Amino acid sequence: xxxxxxxxxxxxxxxxxxxxxxxxxxxxxxxxxxxxxxxxxxxxxxxxxxxxxxxxxxxxxxxxxxxxxxxxxxxxxxxxxxxxxxxxxxxxxxxxxxxxxxxxxxxxxxxxxxxxxxxxxxxxxxxxxxxxxxxxxxxxxxxxxxxxxxxxxxxxxxxxxxxxxxxxxxxxxxxxxxxxxxxxxxxxxxxxxxxxxxxxxxxxxxxxxxxxxxxxxxxxxxxxxxxxxxxxxxxxxxxxxxxxxxxxxxxxxxxxxxxxxxxxxxxxxxxxxxxxxxxxxxxxxxxxxxxxxxxxxxxxxxxxxxxxxxxxxxxxxxxxxxxxxxxxxxxxxxxxxxxxxxxxxxxxxxxxxxxxxxxxxxxxxxxxxxxxxxxxxxxxxxxxxx
Numbered sequence: 001x002x003x004x005x006x007x008x009x010x011x012x013x014x015x016x017x018x019x020x021x022x023x024x025x026x027x028x029x030x031x032x033x034x035x036x037x038x039x040x041x042x043x044x045x046x047x048x049x050x051x052x053x054x055x056x057x058x059x060x061x062x063x064x065x066x067x068x069x070x071x072x073x074x075x076x077x078x079x080x081x082x083x084x085x086x087x088x089x090x091x092x093x094x095x096x097x098x099x100x101x102x103x104x105x106x107x108x109x110x111x112x113x114x115x116x117x118x119x120x121x122x123x124x125x126x127x128x129x130x131x132x133x134x135x136x137x138x139x140x141x142x143x144x145x146x147x148x149x150x151x152x153x154x155x156x157x158x159x160x161x162x163x164x165x166x167x168x169x170x171x172x173x174x175x176x177x178x179x180x181x182x183x184x185x186x187x188x189x190x191x192x193x194x195x196x197x198x199x200x201x202x203x204x205x206x207x208x209x210x211x212x213x214x215x216x217x218x219x220x221x222x223x224x225x226x227x228x229x230x231x232x233x234x235x236x237x238x239x240x241x242x243x244x245x246x247x248x249x250x251x252x253x254x255x256x257x258x259x260x261x262x263x264x265x266x267x268x269x270x271x272x273x274x275x276x277x278x279x280x281x282x283x284x285x286x287x288x289x290x291x292x293x294x295x296x297x298x299x300x301x302x303x304x305x306x307x308x309x310x311x312x313x314x315x316x317x318x319x320x321x322x323x324x325x326x327x328x329x330x331x332x333x334x335x336x337x338x339x340x341x342x343x344x345x346x347x348x349x350x351x352x353x354x355x356x357x358x359x360x361x362x363x364x365x366x367x368x369x370x371x372x373x374x375x376x377x378x379x380x381x382x383x384x385x386x
Contacts, residue, residue, distance in 0.1 A: 028146035060122035217349035233362035272301030338367035
């Protein structure tokens, strides 16, 4: 009897440790999230390009989790139509690629959207499970050096309870996680310098050096919709060169800019909020309430209006992603500003360009974009924290 009681207590203790709330995970595995389907851990996601991510309280994973046949789900990516669809015999869930929400074929609309990371669609796991009637659980696996959170998707075919699955998964992921963390901690080796040995050659005729020498990198644009004179021109310039941007609207003017919000979203751009910084959480809540009436959409991207203090916006537990702007227009005429912008982007490598919704911005974009859309630049719509 004592042995049975002791064994029961051990099992209960293991369950309590296994089900530690995920928000208290140990620091060893900060930023690491795992996914399991029924009784299998998806070890292929434990790498830099496939790692699931958390935004606010939502866990997103690459769409490739749907390749697991046990889920009985199919998907279709339509880049030209701007949609990503998940479906089975019972229903379809159609996400907008710009992250503005989803709909089903019965007319239902949902504010929960997908995100895009390095060009890969990431789906919200709990929401997808809820829509298609799958079971979803989220808890910590206990490893010798800490705990790591795992999202588990289950169908009726699952045979293991969460405790049994957790014990088995902890053994399976230890090796791949150690390799992943080691790779993350290993700095890139410095380039090997080869000695230059001068050899007699014919005189070299110097070639002209272009005034702008792009060095390559990723470029993303955000438009602060605070000017009244150029919104349509900026939207037209971006659409002309098929460039998508994050349009940031001040919360206090959302109602007045109703048609502009709709126009930006309809053109496939992302919609975010400009906060004053006085009470950002309340302002964020109010802004999303208004966006819900305008677009049936909830923003996750924010930026600060003007010189507002960034007191709370760096809080990792906050339900937003802060636009990491690092480049703005300099002073001067449109041609000068365009040249300076291209040079600034070249100097930075990865540039997050913040522009106003003015006529001048449209003029600069029409001069700069033909150069920027050429290699080696990659212009991306940034929809999540990098």
